[in-house]
Amino acid sequence: MALQSLDIKQRSATTTPSTQVRETLEIAKLIDVSACIGCKACQVACSEWNDIRDEIGTCHGVYDNPMDLTAKSWTVMRFTEVEQNNKLEWLIRKDGCMHCADPGCLKACPAPGAIVQYSNGIVDFHQENCIGCGYCVTGCPFNIPRISKEDSKAYKCSLCSDRVAVNQAPACVKACPTGAIQFGSKEDMKDYAAKRVTDLKERGYEQAGLYDPQGVGGTHVMYVLHHADKPDLYAGLPVNPSISPLVALWKGFAKPLATLALAGVALGSLFHYVTKGPNEVAKEIEDEIEREDSEKEGAK
Amino acid sequence: MIRDPKDLKRYEPQERANHWVVGISFILLALSGLAFFHPAFFPLTQLFGGPTWARIIHPYLGVLMAISFLGLFVRFRHLNKMTPADKEWLSKAQNMVNGNDHDMPEQGKYNGGQKVMFWVMAICMALMTVSGVLIWRAWFGFDITLVRLGAVVHAAAGAVMIGMIFVHVYAAIWVKGTIRAMWYGTVTRAWAKQHHRGWYRQMTGK
Numbered sequence: 001m002a003l004q005s006l007d008i009k010q011r012s013a014t015t016t017p018s019t020q021v022r023e024t025l026e027i028a029k030l031i032d033v034s035a036c037i038g039c040k041a042c043q044v045a046c047s048e049w050n051d052i053r054d055e056i057g058t059c060h061g062v063y064d065n066p067m068d069l070t071a072k073s074w075t076v077m078r079f080t081e082v083e084q085n086n087k088l089e090w091l092i093r094k095d096g097c098m099h100c101a102d103p104g105c106l107k108a109c110p111a112p113g114a115i116v117q118y119s120n121g122i123v124d125f126h127q128e129n130c131i132g133c134g135y136c137v138t139g140c141p142f143n144i145p146r147i148s149k150e151d152s153k154a155y156k157c158s159l160c161s162d163r164v165a166v167n168q169a170p171a172c173v174k175a176c177p178t179g180a181i182q183f184g185s186k187e188d189m190k191d192y193a194a195k196r197v198t199d200l201k202e203r204g205y206e207q208a209g210l211y212d213p214q215g216v217g218g219t220h221v222m223y224v225l226h227h228a229d230k231p232d233l234y235a236g237l238p239v240n241p242s243i244s245p246l247v248a249l250w251k252g253f254a255k256p257l258a259t260l261a262l263a264g265v266a267l268g269s270l271f272h273y274v275t276k277g278p279n280e281v282a283k284e285i286e287d288e289i290e291r292e293d294s295e296k297e298g299a300k
Numbered sequence: 301m302i303r304d305p306k307d308l309k310r311y312e313p314q315e316r317a318n319h320w321v322v323g324i325s326f327i328l329l330a331l332s333g334l335a336f337f338h339p340a341f342f343p344l345t346q347l348f349g350g351p352t353w354a355r356i357i358h359p360y361l362g363v364l365m366a367i368s369f370l371g372l373f374v375r376f377r378h379l380n381k382m383t384p385a386d387k388e389w390l391s392k393a394q395n396m397v398n399g400n401d402h403d404m405p406e407q408g409k410y411n412g413g414q415k416v417m418f419w420v421m422a423i424c425m426a427l428m429t430v431s432g433v434l435i436w437r438a439w440f441g442f443d444i445t446l447v448r449l450g451a452v453v454h455a456a457a458g459a460v461m462i463g464m465i466f467v468h469v470y471a472a473i474w475v476k477g478t479i480r481a482m483w484y485g486t487v488t489r490a491w492a493k494q495h496h497r498g499w500y501r502q503m504t505g506k
Contacts (some may be wrong), residue, residue, distance in 0.1 A: 011359075013339040024307065110336040110453075111351055131355040134437035138447050147437060152352075158356040246448035250455055255338045258459040265463045269470035277401045280476045293306070 007253045012109035024119040029159060029170060029185040031094050032196055032224040033234065034208075035180035038063060038077055038092040045175030046075050069095065071148035074157040075172060078235035084227060085204075093223070093234040094172070094181070097157035097196040099123045101217030102248045103242040105154075107251050108139025114154075115202060121186065121220035123163045127153040139218060139251070141241040159220065189222060196224045215242030305488040308503050310409075316482055318371045325365035330462050332358040337455060359436045366429045373422055379409050380419065385498075392462040401494075408498040413471075420464055438486035 007019045047053060056074035057065060063079040070123050075096035103123045105113040115136060122150035123134070126143070133150035136145040145154045160170035169175075169183040184190055193210040200208035209228025212218050223237070231237040311319075332342035332354045348354035388405045389396075389412035396404055396413075404411075412419070434442050434450030442450070474477045477491040492500035500506070 013342060015339055089337070110339070110342070112339060112342060130435075131351040133355050135336075135451070137437070138444070138451055152438070189434060232317070244445075244448050245444075246452050250452045252450070255455065257456075259332075259338055261339065262459065262463055262466070265466045267357050269466060269474075272397070278398075278476050279399060279401065280314075280473050281490045285374065285494050286488075289489050289493065 001111065004159060005121070006121040008116045009119040010106060011102075011113050011186075012106045012115040013112040018116075020166070021120070022119065026186040026220070027120045027164065027184065028120070028158075028189040028220045028222055029099075029173065030182040030189040030193055030222050030224065032180045032182070032193075033091065033093055034196070034200055034205075034224060034226050035178050036077075036092045036094065037178055037180075038079060038090075038272050039177060040043075040065075040077055040171035041175040041177060042079065042094055042181060043073070043075055045171040046157070047073070049163070049171035050074065069144060069146055069156075071146045071150075071153075071155040074155065080233065080235050082233050084233075091226075091234050093237065096144050096194065097159070097221065097236065098213075098216070099157075099220035100141075101219065102243065104139035104141050104216070104247055105136035105145055105156075107134040107243060108137075108247055110135055120164065122159045122164065124158050124161045125154055127151075129153070130154050139243065139247050141238060143244060157221075170183060186218075186220065193222065193224050197228075199222070200226055211237070213238070213241050244285075256258055304488070307488055308492050308500070309485055310487050310492075311364060311485045312401055313440060314486055315372075315375055318375065319482055320433075321368040322365060322372055325368060326461075326465065329358065329361050329365055330465070332361070333458050334462070335494065352452065356438070359432060359438070360429070362432050366432075369421075369425045373425075376418065376467050377387065377483065381417045382412070382415055383408075386415055388411070390416065397477040406497045407495070408502070411496070417468055421461065424457040424461045424464070431457065466503060 007022050007024060009018055009020070010105045016262060052072040054066060054070055057067070058133060059065070060067055064076065066076055068071050069076055074234070078093045078095075080091045082091060099122055101121065103115070103117060105125075106117060108112050109115045109131065110133060111131045113126055114131070115125055117123045130153040132147060132154070134145075134147050134154070136154050137143075137147065142228075145156045147154055148214055160168070160172075163170055170181075173181045173183040184192075190212070191209065197208045197210060205226040207229040208224070208226050211223035211225050211228060211231055223234075224233075225231060225234065227233050231239050274286050327346075331344050332348055335344040335351070335354055336342075336358075342351070345351040345354040348357055359434050385407065389407060392404055393413060395401070431450040433440060433456040434446050435454060472482070475495060477488060481487050489500065489504065490502065
């Protein structure tokens with residue numbers, strides 16, 4: 001939905017600049033993995049606020065439910081059991097869109113305005129412009145967008161852009177009973193994270209740190225991790241995510257160049273015709289054949 | 301009414317029909333494909349009933365083209381084998397482009413340039429088909445790296461094909477007396493003698 005109180009900073013498949021004049025506050029959601037108890041209140045709040053009801057699944061013998069993100073489950077808790085420092089650790093990570101500063105989905109999208117980035121940093125899908133090609137899935141370094149089987153549109157966490165637009169925190173933040181999900185300006189969230197990291201280090205987590213990957217320009221959903229040196233422990237959180245070089249090649253400078261080259265071939269052909277003229281059958285060959293024909297006629 | 305019964309038959313009706321199925325599907329694919337290639341071409345989706353319809357239709361047109369192209373490939377493959385005369389022709393192609401085609405080596409049914417076109421199109425068509433399947437999300441879900449590779453290959457091979465087809469169509473317009481071969485199948489003997497003398501001699505026994 002178009003939200004007039006949020007400026008659109010970047011728009012998919014648009015080659016001219018979007019609104020740049022107003023300076024708005026960059027926001028972020030901070031997920032403190034060390035404070036998460038895995039209650040899934042955030043999943044329920046997301047479902048409730050956004051009016052999405054996923055199919056009731058079946059038990060797979062693990063706590064993950066649903067097992068993966070879907071067009072109707074925009075956030076899921078991912079549970080991992082690992083051994084660190086000879087101790088069993090139960091790592092619970094709330095997965096969902098990271099709202100990258102340099103969003104691969106937006107870069108890959110061919111439909112103008114189907115993906116936008118607001119000046120506050122939220123990356124939002126406008127389904128009314130979505131054509132269902134799935135290029136956003138191809139572009140995303142975190143494997144987040146899902147195509148609905150019902151309407152073939154792409155869906156993902158909107159960071160409750162409709163709530164944020166009216167100065168409300170996202171639904172998951174409101175629902176979290178332990179304060180593991182915080183919301184505010186990106187600067188404030190970094191400060192808050194720094195305090196949490198200090199605390200964790202004091203408690204023996206030497207490698208605790210903030211996950212705000214610079215390969216995608218930083219994100220507007222950040223994690224506090226006890227093992228920030230090994231993000232992949234947390235259900236495969238990418239160690240150093242960036243837009244794939246294949247996607248960068250596919251959507252980068254090659255296409256305008258190819259477009260120019262094609263225009264060059266077309267114009268080159270036209271100017272070849274008007275400068276060199278057509279390649280016609282020579283009069284002498286036509287005469288030659290006519291002569292042969294009449295000789296044959298004469299011989300009869 | 302046949303103007304000159306001595307005109308030479310260059311293409312059978314089935315060959316021409318096959319060519320036009322490929323041609324029509326190619327034009328529709330190029331227009332809808334360009335729309336997703338670069339935002340500048342996005343308005344082309346309106347020709348297909350809107351952007352979502354263009355996205356839905358494009359791959360099915362691709363299947364049609366892949367199958368009909370295979371028909372052309374099987375029909376003309378044996379006529380497109382490269383020979384030393386073709387290589388010599390290609391080395392002198394600059395003269396041809398400049399309009400001095402008198403000293404070009406004698407060519408059979410197809411010249412070296414046409415054969416290069418044939419093989420480049422065949423390779424691109426194979427790449428387009430495989431990469432197209434990789435990125436066809438309505439039916440398939442391949443590994444993300446394969447899908448990304450598919451997206452790059454599809455865009456690159458598509459651009460090469462469109463460029464080659466510009467050359468193909470322009471060559472037919474430039475060399476007068478050619479297009480009729482694809483409309484109703486015949487060319488004049490003078491045309492054949494000038495452009496494909498080997499084929500002319502084979503057809504007339506001269």
